[in-house]
Amino acid sequence: MKGASAAEKHARSGLLSNFILGSQDGLVNVLGILLGLVAATSDVRLIFVAALAALGAESISMGAVAYTSTLARRKQYLKEVEREQQEMKELPDKERQEVREIFERWGYAGEQLERVTDVIVSNPRAWLELMMAHELYLQPVDESEPRQSFTVVLTSTIVGSLIPLIPFFISTADLLADAVASILLSGGVLFFVGYYEARTTVGSLWRSGLQMALIGLAAGLAGFLIGHFIGAPAG
Numbered sequence: 001m002k003g004a005s006a007a008e009k010h011a012r013s014g015l016l017s018n019f020i021l022g023s024q025d026g027l028v029n030v031l032g033i034l035l036g037l038v039a040a041t042s043d044v045r046l047i048f049v050a051a052l053a054a055l056g057a058e059s060i061s062m063g064a065v066a067y068t069s070t071l072a073r074r075k076q077y078l079k080e081v082e083r084e085q086q087e088m089k090e091l092p093d094k095e096r097q098e099v100r101e102i103f104e105r106w107g108y109a110g111e112q113l114e115r116v117t118d119v120i121v122s123n124p125r126a127w128l129e130l131m132m133a134h135e136l137y138l139q140p141v142d143e144s145e146p147r148q149s150f151t152v153v154l155t156s157t158i159v160g161s162l163i164p165l166i167p168f169f170i171s172t173a174d175l176l177a178d179a180v181a182s183i184l185l186s187g188g189v190l191f192f193v194g195y196y197e198a199r200t201t202v203g204s205l206w207r208s209g210l211q212m213a214l215i216g217l218a219a220g221l222a223g224f225l226i227g228h229f230i231g232a233p234a235g
Helices: 006-040 044-090 092-105 110-121 124-134 145-170 175-200 205-234
Strands: none
Touching: 006 044, 006 145, 006 175, 006 205, 044 092, 044 124, 044 145, 092 110, 092 124, 110 124, 145 175, 175 205
């Protein structure tokens, strides 16, 4: 969107990464559990209980991790802002030199270098934001971002976790057929997520889609093999 600020672009990028994180994790986790259970037991009730329990636990856990990690980034940013402001007051010459070095990296020199340095140093807000972004390489974290991260990751994890279960909700007459349908549906959704990620960021559309699908299906295969070799003999 034209005219979007850097903060808005960063926020949208964060929401996209949170959505992909939650949906992929939920789908892959439940798919692996489902295939492991199908290989180990024919008890439909057990399969549903285990898969739904995993859905609930995974969704809450992922949402909580997203919240606490985003909150930690906000606290770190605020702490560094406070430290940087103190250094600007107590060590202005040192901080001014750091501004000069940033502009030197960008190709400024001579009178032009001194002029742009004077302009930035004369504006405390611009000075601070320059140092945060280009000396410390930190992005601002809005007060609402931890809650947004929690909501997006929680919701996307629930949605992703439900996808492998759809064939089992429709029919449980043939668990093996349901498992195959779950694999195909999950693989297709993972491919779309990878394809969409590449389309909104960078990278090969087909390669990103296939990579995402293969990662998910590999996890599902691991679950199936564990259920087959460990669970089946016990049954």
